Amino acid sequence: MKDFYDVVIAGGGHNGLVAASYLAGAGLSTLVLERQSHTGGAAVSEQVFPGVDARLSRYSYLVSLLPDKIVADLGLSLELRSRSVASYTPVRRGGRDLGLMVERPEGAATRESFAALTGSDPDYDAWQAFYGSVGSLASAVAPTLLEPLESADSVRRRVDPALWEELVERPLGETIERRFTDDTVRGVVATDGVIGTFARLHDESLLQNRCFLYHLIGNGTGEWRVPVGGMGAVTDALLQAARRAGAAVVTNAEVLSVEADGTRGSVTWMGGDGERSVDCSFVLANVAPAVLDRLRGRPVASKPEGSQLKINLLLSRLPLLRSGDDPRRAFAGTFHIDEDYTQLETAYGEAAAGSLPAVPPSEVYCHSLTDPSILSPSLVASGHQTLTVFGVHFPARLFAADNDSARAESVRRVLAGLESYLAEPLEPCIARDADGNLCVEAKTPYDIEESVGMPGGHIFHGDLSWPWADDESGAGRWGVETDVANLMICGSGARRGGAVSGISGHNAAHAVLALHP
Template identity: 85%
Template sequence: MDFYDVVIVGGGHNGLVAATYLAQAGMSTLVLEQQPHTGGAAVSQQVFPGVDARLSRYSYLVSLLPDKIVADLGLSLDLRSRAVASYTPVRRSGRDLGLMVERPEGAATRESFARLTGSDAEYDAWTAFYGAVGELASAIAPTLLEPLQSAAALRSRVDPALWDELVEHPFGESVERRFTDDTVRGVVATDSVIGTFAGLHDPSLIQNRCFLYHLIGNGTGEWRVPVGGMGAVTDALAAAARRAGASLVTNASVTSVEVDGVRGSVTWLGGDGERSVDCSYVLANVAPTTLDTLRGREVSVKPEGSQLKINLLLSRLPALRSGDDPTRAFAGTFHIDEDYTQLETAYRSAAGGTLPAVPPSEVYCHSLTDPSILSPELIASGHHTLTVFGVHFPARLFASDNDSARAEATRRTLAGLESYLAEPLAGCIATDADGNPCIEAKTPYDIEESIGMPGGHIFHGDLQWPWSTDDTTIGRWGTETDTANLLICGSGARRGGAVSGLGGHNAAMTILTR
């Protein structure tokens, strides 16, 4: 039987980060991935038959990946800033308007706020709030690659009033106190529910944690487009892991993990049948509930994803009722029906088991920032990709009939987009080689089936505060389990979630600093 210092279960981006750090340190490292390719959810794929467009199919943008990891691993990446932060179409008193937030913000952003709200007060509140959040992010971001600190230690470095506002009280209280306009409130609140099913006043504060993770990446919170798509990120990581000497095996479906605190054993099924290896450490780049199953433990409750993902290819960008230039409006995050009251109404509907009548969602047009994901012919003819992230679509809504619920959820979400267009959306959707519209929709169940995320939960479970919440974990890395030589290195680790590499880095450091 072969022996490795470390066996990593799962070849997603975190597993590749961990493998590279460990192999660079001279440890023999094996990565086992059940898919035919590495990358997990961070992949670029040709979704539509006969159409040369490589979409970031499951995960879209990069914010939390620290520059230090990119430098440490020698990654060749082009993470490109979007020209616009966000655009929100609004219909009020018979007028179609658009709230445009530039990157960086300038006079046009202030004017856009004033046209919508009638004064400068709301924009002044916006700049004050995000200025304060930026200071908090600058304090927290460097600690993500360090052993866990206490909440008290971090609180002492920032404005304690802001800490209490964002960490101790439901996020809805902050939004309602600071802002008065329903649309502005919604744009702020959206970052607290992307991938998290919660109301703005949820006492668990999972919405606060989600907001924080969306705003602390590299101390700036900017979400950038990886040139070449998300697959370019994980392709670079796989290349780095191989250069460092790690062994990557695909089409390897792990069936069991055994650990005793000193040694471990991993068994998998591959093209040549069943195989097992012994090792010193096992790193789990899978959801904690999946790891429990691999250890033969009963799983009573699995995570529940809460999003609808729709991928489209357009023959051209549609005109907007507001008259704003679509190449500007779609260049950032395009918010659809995400006013504060709309978010809360949709949440209450979904929590009661009903598809939201007006589902909030947001759209990203990556090809405006990175046309390389399209063939030269598609670029020349004006084609563009759109990826839609539908909010408040928990898995429970699709449990009885996934196909029918998917179709209706997709119809309602695209109808929401079309309501702000000056022309029918159908006339802008490209067709594939078989003459079918280039539309793909994935519910939480579809995501679970495609890439093995339990419940389709993109974070592998509820996000945790990125610091120690009890004295026993201060100084640890947030990757530890109940067995010394078994570590969580994926999104389910503390400080996991999103395409960040944090779980992989911190699991590697757990070993290398012992």
């Protein structure tokens, strides 16, 4: 290992690997330091259950924001597969069990499903009009994500003024309530504003609006695709790209401190051979801003608070539904559980008051229906399937007093919510591991912080920001800069961070290349 590098990247998550690939490919000597025994951070696939040959996407699980340009630029050997169904929502109305099915692409069955639920077409017409408008905003914003920041005024000039006011200037709840009448339809729209974000739909901070926007602008379409081979396949492709470009990647190297003075930098870490330091021209921090403050020896202004419960399951078979719909179709997209608009707001109120939601909203996704390669051939042949459940409005504060007990009760409530829409008990459908235990794993915000180092278990490293500069003074920057010219944030806490996108890594690398002599 050399004594000096052009760039040292603290953290080997997917953004760090993206940055390393661009920088090393441009001829800069680049070192990546990762504290875990493997790269990828939360974008990993792991054998979760003992003796069971199933590699689950343990933390992050779908891909939307990763630009096709990054995939092409880095020559990634990666397949992102479309799901045949966008979403399915089981509903109980007037003693009947129904299901709101949204196809991909939408067709006659989607309109018929809306009509069966609402009794008429107006909400589906409103649905098409709304998402058509959102698509125009996505097509205006997506091309800017890999460029220096534009000002808000610059982006606004390319967007319908009424839509800009609805989504950027007024709370998302107002728009949903004005455009849609059915409580379930309202809830399906609203969920994209609260995934991983603890906020009311009428929150004046508009945090829910920002979350909603990021969920719908990926590649200009907002489609969430399945990485074939699991999220680990994304990391594997990026690691190969970084090494192919010439970057040095060191695992089991926990960064202890970072120094940067504008022209020179230094990073100290603890590895298998003891404590080491290396000097460099630039430091890229692929860690949360709160972690970077600690590494710089600065007080942490505030610790982020994550707000989700992640449950991974392996089933021996998919359960039957009370609605009678084919479970292979219903679970092929995002399966919404108790996510009516009023249920989302009620759950937020209960959690804000310090109680676990009595009827927790959550959503389920079955990776193996779209990509069975994460299962062994014998598991595929016997009908096994994976389920990922994402519980909404589970802020870290609810687990502070007793994480284990709160986790167990939260899992019980979430799975009871799923079972309420099934025509049979769930437990007999859950596979068992080599020790005879049910194949169920749950991660609270505290568990996520402990395992992958995200402060407060916040999957976005903190509150999301608008993907543009607030005013002209911020335009032209990359959204990765700190108070020191040669120290950049290249993780999810950057201006256009959040989710598995590689955008922060790309932008940090280009910010360095713009400054490197």
